[in-house]
Amino acid sequence: MSDPARDAARAIDALRRGWPVALAGEGGAIEVLAIESGDANRLADFDAGGRADVLLSAGRAATLKLANQADAAVPDAPVRIERAPWLDFAAATALADPQFDLATPFKGPFHAAPVAVPDAAAAALRLARIAGILPAFFVRPYAGTDALPIAAIDAHEDAGRLAIAARARLPVVAAEDAEIVAFRTPEAAGEHVALLIGQPTGAPPLVRLHSECLTGDALGSLKCDCGPQLQAALAAMRADGWGILLYLRQEGRGIGLVNKLRAYALQDQGFDTVDANTRLGFAIDARDFGVAAQMLRLLGQTRIRLMTNNPEKVASLEAAGIAVAERVPHKLPPNPHNERYLATKRDRTGHQL
Numbered sequence: 001m002s003d004p005a006r007d008a009a010r011a012i013d014a015l016r017r018g019w020p021v022a023l024a025g026e027g028g029a030i031e032v033l034a035i036e037s038g039d040a041n042r043l044a045d046f047d048a049g050g051r052a053d054v055l056l057s058a059g060r061a062a063t064l065k066l067a068n069q070a071d072a073a074v075p076d077a078p079v080r081i082e083r084a085p086w087l088d089f090a091a092a093t094a095l096a097d098p099q100f101d102l103a104t105p106f107k108g109p110f111h112a113a114p115v116a117v118p119d120a121a122a123a124a125l126r127l128a129r130i131a132g133i134l135p136a137f138f139v140r141p142y143a144g145t146d147a148l149p150i151a152a153i154d155a156h157e158d159a160g161r162l163a164i165a166a167r168a169r170l171p172v173v174a175a176e177d178a179e180i181v182a183f184r185t186p187e188a189a190g191e192h193v194a195l196l197i198g199q200p201t202g203a204p205p206l207v208r209l210h211s212e213c214l215t216g217d218a219l220g221s222l223k224c225d226c227g228p229q230l231q232a233a234l235a236a237m238r239a240d241g242w243g244i245l246l247y248l249r250q251e252g253r254g255i256g257l258v259n260k261l262r263a264y265a266l267q268d269q270g271f272d273t274v275d276a277n278t279r280l281g282f283a284i285d286a287r288d289f290g291v292a293a294q295m296l297r298l299l300g301q302t303r304i305r306l307m308t309n310n311p312e313k314v315a316s317l318e319a320a321g322i323a324v325a326e327r328v329p330h331k332l333p334p335n336p337h338n339e340r341y342l343a344t345k346r347d348r349t350g351h352q353l
């Protein structure tokens, strides 16, 4: 018997390794080959006749000014770029990867068209995000009956599958009596962690949802406020006597480390954090805070005080059944490197800074 969530895990792995994946949607199926993990030989195997089209996200297509002929009725629908004889693997890579946008003159003309099975195409982009690769593919119709259903990806992402896997005492600098609790699902790669500070008092705990940021958390990056926010949250919990830090494996607001560093490269070219994500083809924020709600439930804490400046975190937790009794602002002093980033969060993503 196949298990849908594991089938999705296999598809995510396949994309990372440059193997084709078939996806079933409403009224049809498609087969995709990720451009990032492919090469000219794999493309020849996938599509000997040179007929496979290119599939891009709406944001990426709009950046390339290729969206105007696509389906305007569905603004975020993925876009299909019809294959032309000169649209070879190298040309497709230039379509997929924005780092060369300013340097490479585009070939063309390209012809954008609506995709045949939009939900399957959207699912392919979703899988790319989960796999941490660029959301751009070669695509062709698929006639087999073994294509991955979209419900399998939903099952893979279902926070309800999380369970506590291990817990132990973990003395940390901020609190010598802390306890660490690890959570995982049988198939998803990220293992989330909770750090419990102090002892339950019966009052709602002070909670911080911290999304992984390797550069800020471990390397002392000055481009964001993650490192200082993490340390200040632990100190506040200790001072308060009872708190829970949720360390969520949502690097780069859910697009993964490599894609975040691509966004940083675009920021080096002058784009802000919002436009960089869009140029890459991702949502501005791809995180699902239902994961955090499930972790809190498993810890028996459904009423909390939340340290955040992000109203979306409050709304998502409330929607997932966690009562946020209080929002506690969590603002740290800016530095010259993250001033613009913080201003963008305030002006473009609704952060209360």
Ligand SMILES: Nc1nc2c(ncn2[C@@H]2O[C@H](COP(=O)(O)OP(=O)(O)OP(=O)(O)O)[C@@H](O)[C@H]2O)c(=O)[nH]1
Residues within 6 Å of the ligand: 209, 211, 212, 213, 214, 224, 225, 226, 229, 250, 251, 252, 253, 254, 255, 259, 260, 263, 264, 273, 277, 307, 308, 309, 310, 313, 330, 351
């Ligand atoms: N894609 C992308 N992710 C970033 C960037 N800078 C920081 N991140 C990630 O953003 C996440 C931190 O979230 P923030 O948006 O800074 O803050 P927040 O968590 O939404 O809001 P607060 O609770 O108020 O701090 C971490 O996963 C970081 O890796 C960036 O420029 N691009």
Ligand SMILES: [Zn+2]
Residues within 6 Å of the ligand: 213, 215, 216, 217, 224, 225, 226, 227
């Ligand atoms: Zn950061």
